[in-house]
Amino acid sequence: MAAGSVHIPWYATGFRAEGLEAALGEIAGVALRYGATDYAVHRSRDDLYRFLQLATFEDKLSWERYWLGEEFVEWRARHSSWYQVPVLYEWYDVTAHGALRREPASAAAE
Secondary structure: OOOEEEEEEEEEOOOOHHHHHHHHHHHHHHHHHHOOOEEEEEEOOOOOOEEEEEEEEOOHHHHHHHHOOHHHHHHHHHOHHHEOOOOOOEEEEOOOOOOOOOOOOOHHHO
């Protein structure tokens, strides 16, 4: 079975966008401990209150362990006033993937 990519749309409440951005950055990385192969958090340039959290898992059970795990449950409770509810995630099958890896600029190039 193909890996799955989970998409979680978040929408910050008034004046909470900066805090939600930082908090999402923290909880998103926890996915790696639950078997995610990668994660990302995107912030809309058109609507600065809108975020999209992404994570790739080999199986949906690993995702559910992350989503329902102690860290994420506690995170949602602690930050519940920072985002609008309901939060409805979607599971996508990954059918194609590619990336370029950029080498960091060397000090000599400066």
